[in-house]
Amino acid sequence: MAELGSWADGPARQAIVDFVARTRDEVPVAERVAVFDNDGTLWCEQPLPIQADFILRRLGEMAAADPDLQARQPWQAAHEGDAAWLSAVMTEHYAGDDTKVKVLLGGILAAYDGMSVEEFEERSDAFLRSTQHPTLGRPYLECAYTPMVELLAYLEDNGFTNYIVSGGGRDFMRPVTDELYGVPRERVIGSTAALAYANDEHGGTITHTPRPEYLDDGPEKPLRIWSRTGRRPLLAAGNTNGDVPMLDFAQHADKPFLRLLVDHDDAEREFAYTAGAEQALARAGAEGWTVVSVKDDWATVF
Known part of the structure; x- marks a missing residue:
């Protein structure tokens, strides 16, 4: 069974362990859904996403x-x-x-107007596999947070189905989420342009159009979670104000639930910033969400 070896002993790790133990005892496997923001929650988002x-x-x-x-x-x-x-x-x-x-x-x-979904995915995949982070001195595919990857595996080993729910592009993330996080492409929820289909000799082609379908941020996140899963999640993890509605949506009257808010406070190993997270941090403090300090709760970042 996956362990949380990169998490320092402390209240955040204990909250996760206690929550999972209660869930195993009280909630059927089919109802164990967890949702995670991506940028700044599962992988680095500074100095730019x-x-x-x-x-x-x-x-x-x-x-x-x-x-x-x-x-x-x-x-x-x-x-x-x-x-x-x-x-x-x-x-x-x-x-x-x-x-x-x-x-x-x-x-x-x-x-990306007129670009096929296959070409877009090829470009995304090639970029993610060939490009270095501008300041951390590591490839982008090595910028996932080790403690969060461990958490995803820990939850899966305890009967959870994990979803990524990101303001980032759904089709940008899909080529690598299974490899990085163990989350298959069909469980990636994210922003997207409207798509168009045309019949052709290749069996039909789906292309991007210049019209937005939705920006998966703020109140859109709970809507997309429900549309995809038909359930309220038991665990939600994010790091910005745009994740607050998703964290709110994890509330249950009769089941254990956990809200995790990643606080980027480690300028030495990663970045220290609160811009865009002020409301989320205030809500976390006022309502008892579990704040995950990069500095104090993660023994290893990458």
């Missing part, structure tokens, strides 16, 4: 090919290497201002 790096490179290619795009956001940020602009997108989003999010989303949708 991994998918953001992928997107910036694509936008940069487009700007190089079409100089007219170089004066328009988000192509301008990509062309100039302005990571601060992209970082501000998410900071402002979690503060309630989606002005830049809409601008970025327009660029993303244009960047």
Whole structure:
């Protein structure tokens, strides 16, 4: 059985062990559902999310090919290497201002318009397997948090079905989630563009369109969890304000439940930041959620 060897002894680890023990005694296996955010919860999201790096490179290619795009956001940020602009997108989003999010989303949708789902997946997979993190000195595929990978395995060994519920792109994550986390592609919930199908000699082709289907963040997360699983999760884990509705949705009146909030407070081994998590941390303190300190609760980060 998987153990939690990378977790330091302390209240967070004990809360997990106690919760799983109660669940084994009180809840049927079919009802043991756990949901996890990805960016900043399962893998590193600083100094910018991994998918953001992928997107910036694509936008940069487009700007190089079409100089007219170089004066328009988000192509301008990509062309100039302005990571601060992209970082501000998410900071402002979690503060309630989606002005830049809409601008970025327009660029993303244009960047992959008409691309088949297979080509998009090939590009995502190649990027994730060939690209280094800009500051940590390790490949992106080695930026998953070891304690969280252990937690996923521990839950699975105790009858849980794990889902990833991310604001990141569903089809960007799918090529690697089974390998990294033991979560198969059909249990990945994430943001997506609307897709289109056309019949052809290849058995039909599904392509990306320039229209959003949904951004899997905030109140959208509980909706997508219910649509996919038909259940409230018993455990939910996140790290930002956008995860609060998902953490709320894990509440049960008659079953054990656990809410985990990862607190990035270790500048030496990873990053220290609270931007975009202020509301979540306040709720955690006021309502007794289990706060997971990277500095104090993880004996190993990567």
